[in-house]
Amino acid sequence: MKQKCMVIALVSLALLFHSCAPREDAERGMVRVVFKHGMISGDYDEMQAILKGFERENPGITVKDEILPASTDEQHQFYVTNLEGESADFDVLGMDVIWVPEFARAGWLRDIGHLLSEKEKEDIFPGPLEAVTYKGRVWAVPWYIDAGVLYYRKDLLEKHRAAPPETWAELCGTAARIMAREKGMYGFIWQGKQYEGLVCNALEYFWGNGGGLLDGGKVVIDCPENAEALRFMRDLIVLYRVSPPLVTTVMEEPSRLLFGSGKAVFMRNWPYAWNIFQRPDSAVRGKVGVAKLPSFKKGMSASALGGWQIGVNRYAKCPLEAEKFVRYLTSPPVQKDLALALGYRPTRRSLYRDRDLVAAQPFTAGLYEVFMRARPRPVTPYYMMLTQVMQPEFSAAVNGIKSPEEALRSARLQMEHIMGAGR
């Protein structure tokens, strides 16, 4: 009997060990944390150096990072499939700002609210903090923040005596004038492919024209302000001809590459691109300015809130080590390193007063206001269903397949259905 108990105890111990010191590293007595994340761009070696920093500070834990495709929609697909299947193949995950309520509701995340003190919460930008909170509990820690900004060629604007545009009409005028005088230049590049980035772009035009998606629980997507804004996006290509038709096929990186090779006067993108433009081998080094996005009437500039959060898989094999890693990756010094090395903008507001950051990236201070005012996409567990309706409708309008009114009406009907079902 005694022997039997002993065997049972040993087996349980082995099982316990197996669950917190998993995978082949267990053989070397190490715990391995698997970190899944997307990487729009940037120097992979820099990211590796940051991960190595964690291993140095935490002997006994190794980190293996696994990169997902750049498109947020494809990453979402990966997580839904794997988490639905209760996959324990990864412990820590990078999440788009729009997913946390959905993942929390599905029970796929570990509650990690205890990783942030009240004081730290106050320091985090309000948008991302709201995005990681579901039913009063915190399910992820904001990692870096994004908001749409306008990149412009400082040198060309100076040469042609133009100021950074505050309205879309000014942008069209300046782009057309410079295109006429500088052969082979595109005017304005943005993300018009059928994917999440198109929704972010479109919302910025909607909001900048006084429109929106929801008013309380009511779907107001087919308001005249949105139709006018959507028509304008199409007109950038076919009427004003400042955007080439290829914008309807590009995501962030192809647009960044075009602008970065010196072929465009203006570009809408997230802040990450600035660092890349300043590299020694960049064709536009020292020639790029960043401004708020234009709007239809002056003073109505609106940026979509973007950014990525770090959470722990509910089925993680080593949740405590995973939490340690989340804490490290979102800590002030690491957020600072990520900003300097990769252009990932900190979610901690106090870093916007950091001397080294402001000196290395002077527009950092200007971004603070943009991030404070950035507008979230609807914060609901059903957001992915809403966007899957909007993406094809916006794309059809931008490509001239449907009129803006038709596309928005169709989107409203489907969205009402989703909202009704979700209630």
Ligand code: GLC
């Ligand atoms: C950026 C943003 C993210 C957004 C995506 C759209 O990665 O941070 O929030 O959904 O772009 O492409």
